[in-house]
Amino acid sequence: MSLVFKLAWRFRANKRQNGFISFISASSTVGIGLGCFVLILLLSVMNGFERELKDRLLAIIPHGEYTAVDIEGLANWPEEIVKLSHDPRITFIEPFVKATGMLQKGNLLKAVEMSAVSPDFAEQNQQVTQVSNEQWQAFIRSENGVLLGQGIMQHLDVKVGDSVQLLLPQISADLSLRAPKSLWLEVLGSLNLEGELSNHIAVMQMSLAAESLGVKNGAQGIRLRFVDPFAAPSIVPELGFAMEPEVYMSDWTRTEGNLYQDIQLVRSVVYIALILVIAVACFNIVSTLVMAVNEKQSEIAMLKSMGAKDSLIIQTFMLQGLLNGLIGTVWGVILGVLMALNLADVARFAEKLLNIQFLSGDVYFIDFLPSELHWNEVALTAIIAVILSLLATLYPAFKAAKINPARVLGH
Known part of the structure; x- marks a missing residue:
């Protein structure tokens, strides 16, 4: 196990860490995961509506x-x-x-x-x-x-x-x-x-x-x-x-294109909105790392006084922030895939439990919630979440590398 990973995991799992920092760190992980989950689920629903439009409505007209x-x-x-x-x-x-x-x-x-x-x-x-x-x-x-x-x-x-x-x-x-x-x-x-x-x-x-x-x-x-x-x-x-x-x-x-255009419009709006949700969650990574850097100035100064290079400090804090993004992305993707694959059964169970009908066959061309998972969209969602998480770590990591050991340890 590399030194960078050991340091990043030790800083992240430090039990003496400020409780507020831990809360912000957890909220960033949950926010990223929730954004990935909802994005995958809603894109699968839009894909399902498009499939049903093609297989049902466009098979008739x-x-x-x-x-x-x-x-x-x-x-x-x-x-x-x-x-x-x-x-x-x-x-x-x-x-x-x-x-x-x-x-x-x-x-x-x-x-x-x-x-x-x-x-x-x-x-x-x-x-x-x-x-x-x-x-x-x-x-x-x-x-x-x-x-x-x-x-x-x-x-x-x-x-x-x-x-x-x-x-x-x-x-x-x-x-x-x-x-x-x-x-x-x-x-x-x-x-x-x-x-x-x-x-x-x-x-x-x-x-x-x-x-x-x-x-x-x-x-x-x-x-x-x-x-x-x-x-x-x-x-x-x-x-x-x-x-x-x-x-x-x-x-x-x-004649019927308004339905297809509505599906594409909703798909675009959903994608933009939920990518912004993931981006906002990633800003919590910035807050978490900035506070972590301020709290661990003495540890950083000691590492630098022992010969640690700026690149080691930068990689350590980038990896610490990236771990939050990766954990959130992984559980968000897993839950999103599982829900998308079983959405029709879950929706039917919810309809029976709540005694309501989400879609009426008298109004819409289908009476159930369709879902079709596209793995390329799952991969794209995960990649975007990881990239945004990585970008969010840059400013705190470079700030940590600029800490002056003499000034910090002199106090």
Whole structure:
């Protein structure tokens, strides 16, 4: 064991040390550990929300949409789908007709975003909407069938087998509104969507929707899903400009991007705030060492009079302060990792114990606290904490090295 470490540990563990210094030293260790713990935990929660956003919400909504400028629909859309199918970045392609209308059952009305799909893409659409195979097969065989989000079915008090009336707005050539188009549709299944989506999404046959809305080309546009949904803002314009018909382009960040942006904003704010918390805790190391240097001036003077070099004194006090940072960082990282790996179980236990629900599935797209630990973030947090702890030791260590043995021992 080196002399530097022996001296640093002896100074740190000295039982004759002033009680206030010990308290400040302990508070710096606890502060650093608590900052590391909370930072790792909250970053893991943000990672979990991002994962659930990708696996749940972005598995349902399209990542990109191309809608025809022409009111008659997208010309030559089958050829465009064939061209797009060769792009390895795309995992799913389908034509669509989309309309906003009103569903009526008795005296109850509900605004609905009707998404019309083609049976030719049945298997992929079934995976996306999470409808049972029996209900999906019934839907693709029925021209006037409809699949409703669970929230819509609850609002209208309908069940599978009931009939509902769909009112679609009609626009004339001079853009004036006409009497709405009325369709009777049979409810053939419910969409197992998450959160708010189930309150306004419904699916019907594309051929019926195109006929009702006057889309003579059979499809209003094409929607896509990508291998990496977060690349949609750059891929959608690239592919859209290469299409021959003029199209309006949109990606998921325009409709649901506020949620993703909120996650990134919270991640940044959390990181900055908790790094500052760790930095404030490290300032306690400065206070601790400054007071320790003032208290141990005679010991430092004796060491220097025995031939100890300034470098030995500097290294001793730097190591003494660094030990506080390392101890706090180690226990903070360990507790943060353990909590992040078991957050869902801990949250469920707390919900049962307190009889509350942290996240409601009726409001959010998930009803539990997600967590995903990234080891690179754990390492970065630990490195930052150790570096800040080390920087905090510089001023007290150099102050200790400047002590004059003759002046101190002469008194």
